[in-house]
Amino acid sequence: MKAAKSDRVQRVGLFLLFAILAILALFPFYCLFLGSFKPTTELLRYGLNVKLQPELWSLENYKHLFTAEGSRYWYWYRNSLVLTTLQTVASLFFSAFVGYGLAIYQFKGRNLLFGLVLFTMMIPLEILILPLYKTMIFFRLINTYPGVILPFVVTPFAVFFFRQYALGLPKDLLDAARIDGCTEFGAYFRVMMPLMLPAFGAMAILQALFSWNSLLWPLIVLRTTEMFTLPIGLASLLSPYGNNYMMLMSGAVLSVLPILILFLLFQRAFMAGLTIGAVKG
Template sequence: MALSMKHSQKLQKTGLFLFFLVIAGLAIFPFYCLMLASFKPTTELLRAGLNVKYQSELMTIINYKFLFSADGHRYLLWYRNSLVVTLLQTVGALFFASFVGYGLAIYKFRGRDLLFGLVLFTMMVPIEILLLPLYKLMILFKLINTYWGVLLPFIVPPFAIFFFRQYALGMPKDLLDAARIDGCTELGSYFRVMLPLMMPAFGAMAILQALFSWNNLLWPLIVLRTPEMFTLPMGMASLLTPYGNNYMILMSGAVLAVLPLLIIFLLFQKTFIAGLTIGAVKG
């Protein structure tokens, strides 16, 4: 009987492994096609299109050389703009959202539940409904065609506030009380005691916020005007025209666009998993 149960469990694990292997293969397959296309000349793409056949005689790095040439200088400019915007928005979102979420979880004050309810309500409102009011607000503040206009409306994301609050609710309050008894200020207690305990939440939010900011197209498309200030999604989208598409930049540029997110995930994957499996279910 015991051997039968062990055999059944082994079959279940094998079946799950094969299932997730197939899912992973389906997820990787489009990127594999994109990788092959990025090493092919533009004329070959127009003639045969995307295909999974590896043809060594057609493989070339001319597309990647074009990105770093004088003709492809705007791609590097867009890449730099996206890196700056993503870095500032991610750091700002982590800083402010962690403060707000921590405050809503730890401190008791009048109107706390109402504020948290407003945060939840904001999460339910589609971003498309907020575009016109936000646009008028940016015009009023004279932030059109500036990076501040891109950053400020989303510098305190409601989902990040909710996530940090839920994580902070599960942290031991005795450590905070001990820090106060030792004469630590409220800011000192946060930075010295609570912040190290919240690192899994920071790791998870760093990946999610970086992913949102790096791929964000709609709002920068509304705020930014000059091509020199375009972010990478805007720049790549501007190459798609009715009069022809620059596949040399589109294919190889799309491959290189994945690298920052891949690096961020590799750096924070352990804290990302810990944050999602621990912090998200507390409270």
């Protein structure tokens, strides 16, 4: 009886703790959401605040996105959607390939390669910017989609994650596929890859979030306004020559929707992939 009561108190305490953390995490978005319905003059006077003030609410900020001036916002939105989709799909495909190979196959230098993957995870992106930039100039990929995507087609964290997940895959199924006449690629795509779907779901959200929010590297590679991604475009609305709060507030709110929809679609795979992949070793 005492154990059940203690367990109930513990669960209530954890619920309250996570509820407080959730409120703290959502608080900035709450202020942003309210600010998107307020006029620019109100934002300039008081900034973002928690006051509801429904008498000041209007849809002018959102209507501004559909004007001639706001049309560039949708160019940025399209660029971000295209880049995020291409980079996420390419990263999942190639990173899963590498992680699966490191987990399943025994070959000379395997541990060394995995050590290099772990070492690469420790290197900050800022250190790699100059050599990556020179590489993009050499291949004439400045101000292009491939220039943004190619350096992150295979990411160390994704390789590490897929490798850890693949370590827990049943090897008997792979042996059975070989006996049935499957090639190594056939066994991977037909037998092993379907078993890795939770890992794909989890990493799809993480990779899409990384690509969608990426600012530094696209800012260096992309030159023209028409090629800007959403983070760069929104950042450009704040300048010493004037701040376009109408587009900034409403545009920032709408920028959350793709990642939110993606998480709702893959949340079960996300949780399963993280929990299962975390205990494989």
